[in-house]
Amino acid sequence: MTVAISTSDLTFGYGATPLIEGWDQRIDCGELVAITGPSGCGKSTLLYLLGLMLSPTRGEIHIGGSPTSRLKDAQRARFRAERFGFVFQDAALDTTRTVLDNVIETTLYRGESASSKVPDALALLERFGVGLRAAARPGQVSGGQAQRIALCRALLHKPEIVLADEPTGNLDPASAAVVLDAFREHASSGRTVIVVTHDPSVVAKCDRTIHL
């Protein structure tokens, strides 16, 4: 198996007390992994660390075999744009732009033409049941729709690693099943999906659970 992410002695705290301590894990390409644990135990924080949005206090994170602790900010930003798709707990859509523009916005950071991605973006929105909202603004869509739009943005470039924080939290079971199918398809193509979740039905569909 090819390693997607590995950590050694990963340690982090917002203050003096570590929230995550001595975390040694390996997640392979092709895996769909659930991260679970009680509220406040550090699951979102762990996703921010794995996604290079926070820096460890101690230890190392390897992405695709490359150590990341010495990367400069610009290199980390490029790593994120090229390799990751993120789904944040609150969707984090830009309210000043249309739904479609939100989905294709990461194209800009990748140095690609945004217009070339419009058909793929529309197809994804359609798949997730929000195709008719493409021209709306995020303020005009429901929480569950916003979550699915954020998923489209995360999946558009078929990133090596998708990091999703409670991606089905606002969804009905049928919509959640569509999301899980898309994650499974993504992992089956040799990519990796890491999902923070409290939902037992999501856990049941993952290959493996890491309990924090």
Ligand SMILES: Nc1ncnc2c1ncn2[C@@H]1O[C@H](COP(=O)(O)OP(=O)(O)OP(=O)(O)O)[C@@H](O)[C@H]1O
């Ligand atoms: N920016 C921050 N500064 C200081 N403390 C923080 C910060 N972000 C989170 N925390 C604290 O770190 C702890 C872990 O938070 P985190 O959001 O990672 O937990 P979680 O397991 O994802 O929780 P939940 O399941 O409720 O979403 C909490 O006690 C939280 O209050």
